[in-house]
Amino acid sequence: MALVSKQISRATQVAGRRMAAVRPAMASRVSRSARLNTVCKVHKICVLPGDGIGPEIMEVATQALSVAGGKEGETFEYKQCLIGGAAIDATGKPLPDETLEVAKQSNAVLLAAIGGYKWDTLPSAQRPERGLLAIRAGLNAFANLRPAIVPRQLADSSPLKRELVEGVDILIVRELVGGIYFGQPRGFGTNEKGERIGYNTDVYSEPEVERIARVAFEAARKRGKRLCSVEKSNVLEVSQLWKEVVIRVGAEYPDVELSHMYIDNAAMQLLRNPKYFDVIVTGNIFGDILSDEASMLAGSLGLLPSASISGSGPGIYEPVHGSAPDIAGKDLANPLAMVLSAAMMCRYDLAIPKVADRLEAAVNAVLDAGLRTADIYKAGTPNTRLVKCSEMGAELMKHL
Numbered sequence: 001m002a003l004v005s006k007q008i009s010r011a012t013q014v015a016g017r018r019m020a021a022v023r024p025a026m027a028s029r030v031s032r033s034a035r036l037n038t039v040c041k042v043h044k045i046c047v048l049p050g051d052g053i054g055p056e057i058m059e060v061a062t063q064a065l066s067v068a069g070g071k072e073g074e075t076f077e078y079k080q081c082l083i084g085g086a087a088i089d090a091t092g093k094p095l096p097d098e099t100l101e102v103a104k105q106s107n108a109v110l111l112a113a114i115g116g117y118k119w120d121t122l123p124s125a126q127r128p129e130r131g132l133l134a135i136r137a138g139l140n141a142f143a144n145l146r147p148a149i150v151p152r153q154l155a156d157s158s159p160l161k162r163e164l165v166e167g168v169d170i171l172i173v174r175e176l177v178g179g180i181y182f183g184q185p186r187g188f189g190t191n192e193k194g195e196r197i198g199y200n201t202d203v204y205s206e207p208e209v210e211r212i213a214r215v216a217f218e219a220a221r222k223r224g225k226r227l228c229s230v231e232k233s234n235v236l237e238v239s240q241l242w243k244e245v246v247i248r249v250g251a252e253y254p255d256v257e258l259s260h261m262y263i264d265n266a267a268m269q270l271l272r273n274p275k276y277f278d279v280i281v282t283g284n285i286f287g288d289i290l291s292d293e294a295s296m297l298a299g300s301l302g303l304l305p306s307a308s309i310s311g312s313g314p315g316i317y318e319p320v321h322g323s324a325p326d327i328a329g330k331d332l333a334n335p336l337a338m339v340l341s342a343a344m345m346c347r348y349d350l351a352i353p354k355v356a357d358r359l360e361a362a363v364n365a366v367l368d369a370g371l372r373t374a375d376i377y378k379a380g381t382p383n384t385r386l387v388k389c390s391e392m393g394a395e396l397m398k399h400l
């Protein structure tokens with residue numbers, strides 16, 4: 001248990017310290033927040049449950065956070081706001097102005113997930129996903145840190161062989177507010193043959209690549225000192241610029257071994273030899289895809305947390321997965337990625353690492369106790385028991 005606890009907190013801690021080192025703005029914010037904590041110990045959290053399984057897993061995470069915080073004398077003031085499909089239904093907009101305002105006034109944002117079948121027929125510009133993109137851009141949360149570790153207890157239930165995944169500890173550093181999800185022009189039109197077309201633009205500026213590269217190099221420096229930059233520079237100009245800038249920034253980090261990989265090969269190597277990777281730095285869409293893929297090393301998307309940080313305002317803490325409409329409302333979701341995202345929030349924005357430690361230790365304890373939601377349950381595995389989301393939550397509280 002202690003080993004796994006260390007595994008989880010190492011993957012999350014390292015990136016947080018790095019961010020503080022990279023940007024003085026964040027360092028001073030953290031220490032200011034720490035100073036304030038010693039006075040009032042009330043942390044203002046903007047809570048965004050969103051859609052699908054979002055409310056179910058958020059319930060578990062906020063309860064766990066309050067209990068863990070209470071043990072350390074920390075208090076949380078939750079302000080729940082609308083985002084995604086729920087916001088469209090209530091206000092017509094996927095990100096109401098009020099939500100962004102509350103987010104900006106908070107110490108951190110805890111977000112579950114958005115989207116669902118109900119809104120799938122809307123034009124893409126009006127869908128719940130735009131609310132997610134808008135809050136990331138609105139808070140300039142450009143560095144999305146996605147630790148992908150394989151807890152010891154789950155090495156046998158992984159879809160891959162135990163020897164391949166045991167001890168895997170990867171940090172994916174994904175650029176989050178640029179690239180093809182944001183590039184202009186985008187839209188629909190007609191080509192010269194009169195045929196309808198849809199188009200998007202994959203674009204990065206040098207400063208955008210430089211700042212995410214620095215975050216990744218700093219993270220690698222404190223971890224295994226290996227950084228792999230993933231792009232498609234054999235075909236794409238945007239990737240050629242990416243590679244050039246990463247190499248240039250790399251000159252400032254001679255202690256970090258830099259490698260380059262095309263995205264197609266990286267997607268394959270992640271399954272063939274995941275232990276090759278220490279820190280991966282990549283653009284918005286490649287990081288999105290690679291992190292979902294990396295979740296299969298442990299066996300479920302329901303295990304991967306993330307932090308999206310700007311360095312000059314509140315960060316957004318959200319699981320890697322989406323709203324899982326196929327299991328929403330059935331009490332089947334795995335809440336652990338959401339709980340671990342809350343732990344990342346405590347470690348980074350709130351500077352209360354002891355609360356993070358408690359949350360992570362509780363996650364390890366329920367895994368040690370053999371509790372498995374359906375996504376990580378493998379029938380026939382000794383000393384394990386299939387549980388619902390709510391039961392996993394109740395067991396977490398006991399261990400807190």
Ligand SMILES: NC(=O)C1=CN([C@@H]2O[C@H](COP(=O)(O)OP(=O)(O)OC[C@H]3O[C@@H](n4cnc5c(N)ncnc54)[C@H](O)[C@@H]3O)[C@@H](O)[C@H]2O)C=CC1
Nearest residue numbers: 113114115116301302321322323324325326327333334375
């Ligand atoms: N950050 C966010 O809010 C994201 C939102 N989405 C949105 O979510 C909706 C569904 O998208 P999908 O492609 O189905 O991706 P998804 O990540 O929601 O689900 C993919 C698969 O993983 C399972 N899964 C996901 N989280 C789980 C959990 N905590 N416990 C157990 N199983 C879990 C789902 O049941 C599903 O079978 C879409 O509207 C999509 O746009 C997708 C990704 C990220």
Ligand SMILES: CC(C)CC(=O)C(=O)O
Nearest residue numbers: 129132133288320321322
């Ligand atoms: C729904 C998308 C906008 C984002 C996504 O899939 C992600 O951030 O993982």
Ligand SMILES: [Mg+2]
Nearest residue numbers: 288289292320
């Ligand atoms: Mg995704």
